[in-house]
Amino acid sequence: MFRHLRTLQQVSRRTISSSAPRQLENKVPGKQKLFQEDNGMPVHLKGGVTDALLYRATMALTVFGCGYVVYALINAALPKKKA
Template sequence: MWRNVLALRQISQRTVSTASRRQYVNRVSENQKLFQEDNGLPVHLKGGAKDSLLYRTTTGLTVFGTVYALYYLLLSSMPKKPN
């Protein structure tokens, strides 16, 4: 039993560490300059091609879903013809 407790203690000490393995560069000021720049674009498209693609995909899926829901609403509101 003590062996399991000691093993658990060693594992917990290894996984919880305050030392960082990688140093990340703080790029907040670069992003602030990009998003505060007055270039006529809305803020959700200032990220570049990825943002534009994501926006168009989301808009397309939303329009498709709305049309699909309206189609099935119309289909379900029509009475079935008896044979």
């Protein structure tokens, strides 16, 4: 009984670990070449349009957040007078 369970474990482990549907190409050397290239661009923008959009969205959220913090601090420091 135990021997059958052990065999079933080995068979299931073998089929799961060796069932790669396709081989993926290694993109790391190309990315390394792109990011190590000295073209005057900052590294956080070398990824293309997606990186530029993420950078701009992050900067916009940061500026908006800082502005809101200043507004909240001024509002807390100068409370409205009750009539």
